[in-house]
Amino acid sequence: MRIAFYGSSLLSSYWNGAATYYRGLLRDLASRGYTITFFEPDAYNRQQHRDIEPPAWAEVRVYEATEAALHAAIAEAAQADVVVKTSGVGVFDEDLLEGVMMAARPEAIRIFWDVDAPATLADIAAAPDHPMRRALPGLDLVLTYGGGPPVVRAYESFGARCCIPIYNALDPETHHPVPPDPRFAADLAFLGNRLPDREARVDAFFLQAAALLPERQFLIGGNGWDTRPMPPNVRSLGHVYTRDHNAFNVTALAVLNIARDSMAAVGYSPATRVFEAAGAGACLITDAWTGLELFLKEGEEVLVARDGRDVAQQLAALTPERAKAIGAAAQARILAGHTYAHRGVEVDAILRRERARARSVPA
Incomplete structure (x- = not known):
């Protein structure tokens, strides 16, 4: 399956605590045969503070923080089997959420992946016209990197069909013992x-x-x-x-x-x-x-x-x-x-189940 993943940054952890999470999960999914394209805006000086160069296991598309570049990136969602928009991209978040979900093919799996669910849910609760309220009924899944039962209940109360926590984890290839410094x-x-x-x-x-x-x-x-x-x-x-x-x-x-x-x-x-x-x-x-x-x-x-x-x-x-x-x-x-290999097993099973569900639903 081809995944179009719209997030804050894969290449830089600068003001971007989710970088390690994205890297660990997506590298494992790539090892399971998924083809991944990660879309990230050139914003917040992250490209000047890269931790890694574009990896072999994902294609990274860095787009300018302009409306024209945003629309070009959104259009790429039509090529994917799985479309993911994360929380906290930081540039045109509302337009990006609405745009990529509309651009996705009818049979594509649509996912909102929340890396700061307590903050997102607080914003939704405080705003009756919050864009997530409109988006949730059209999503197949909400995945979160934490929050457990309270977050699941809250998202379901706002209309999410299915909310599943995919917790942070360890990538033992990148985080391991080294000599003291x-x-x-x-x-x-x-x-x-x-x-x-x-x-x-x-x-x-x-x-x-x-x-x-x-x-x-x-x-x-x-x-x-x-x-x-x-x-x-x-x-x-x-x-x-x-x-x-x-x-x-x-x-x-x-x-x-x-x-x-x-x-x-x-x-x-x-x-x-x-x-x-x-x-x-x-x-x-x-x-x-x-x-x-x-x-x-x-x-x-x-x-x-x-x-x-x-x-x-x-x-x-x-x-x-x-x-x-x-x-x-x-x-x-x-x-x-609790490694990203364990989390990859979870996500792979979820995506395969969603694909089977979509195929079983009459057109």
């Missing part, structure tokens, strides 16, 4: 862009812990933190390219995961960083959220904190030996059940 030396490291619905939780879980442990060294990576005053024991790196994530994760004694407000409230939304850290064998400390037990076991495969004081206590008590044991246990758990 002195650039990332720290007791606790956190990687995430500065976003309005994350900053307060970074204050509470990361910066408060740093203030409570002034003798320990803390490291923060991601866009936007350069203008934020930091305690003297916190070092800010700026954007960390995907190629450096393994070294970032393995070098510190522990790495911290902090969900955004909406993701924490809904639960069942493990960030890509959770799987990257586990794949590298890093010791992960995460904020608490519903559904964590589906992926990692508290106390054995991951450490869980309810606030910054918890983070500080976990870190103060953590020995290198225990950190290594937790990281190894997390890596084994994720490799056994």
